[in-house]
Amino acid sequence: MDQVENNDTAASKFGRMSRERKIMLGLVAALLMVAVGMYGWKVAAVNGVENRLAQVEAQQTEAHAQIINQAKQLEDVRVEEALRLFSIPFAWAIRRELMAGNVNQVDQYLGQLVQIRGFESAVLAQPDGKVLVASDRKKLVEPFSSLYPGADLNTNEIKVEKASNGIFRVIIPILGLNKHLGVAVLEYLSPAHPPQ
Numbered sequence: 001m002d003q004v005e006n007n008d009t010a011a012s013k014f015g016r017m018s019r020e021r022k023i024m025l026g027l028v029a030a031l032l033m034v035a036v037g038m039y040g041w042k043v044a045a046v047n048g049v050e051n052r053l054a055q056v057e058a059q060q061t062e063a064h065a066q067i068i069n070q071a072k073q074l075e076d077v078r079v080e081e082a083l084r085l086f087s088i089p090f091a092w093a094i095r096r097e098l099m100a101g102n103v104n105q106v107d108q109y110l111g112q113l114v115q116i117r118g119f120e121s122a123v124l125a126q127p128d129g130k131v132l133v134a135s136d137r138k139k140l141v142e143p144f145s146s147l148y149p150g151a152d153l154n155t156n157e158i159k160v161e162k163a164s165n166g167i168f169r170v171i172i173p174i175l176g177l178n179k180h181l182g183v184a185v186l187e188y189l190s191p192a193h194p195p196q
Contacts, residue, residue: 094174
């Protein structure tokens with residue numbers, strides 16, 4: 001009987017130990033599931049934050065590019081207007097010197113003009129298309145039409161054109177009392193568009 005009691009006690013101890021082991025294993029499994037769940041949640045949260053940061057960064061980059069583009073456009077408008085206003089007294093000064101026959105003075109004007117930051121070149125052509133004065137001496141031997149294809153020698157108004165390389169081309173008619181004396185072409189590179 002003692003042996004049966006010992007077997008019952010051993011079986012009940014074994015049953016308790018087995019139950020305790022099951023509970024322990026269940027708790028360990030639950031802890032592992034909680035840990036894996038927390039790790040998964042953390043990874044998902046970090047990925048979500050990284051995605052939101054990437055979106056915000058992309059939006060800021062796009063907004064920055066738009067602001068820079070708008071600033072360049074505003075600068076272009078400002079430069080165009082300034083060149084147009086500059087061209088009026090410039091044309092008067094060239095006209096006065098041409099009417100007085102002072103071509104050397106005009107040559108000095110153009111030479112000094114290209115010393116000013118932004119002005120790349122200056123050319124004065126006669127109504128027949130022959131280049132009379134140029135800041136770059138190489139242009140003196142070329143016909144006006146090859147230097148500036150499409151530019152109208154007989155225009156009566158100041159035109160400001162923007163080339164793809166960021167250079168503004170100003171076409172300035174030099175008008176006498178009753179005839180065209182010539183046309184001046186100035187090329188200006190805005191500081192907002194540095195050479196590439």
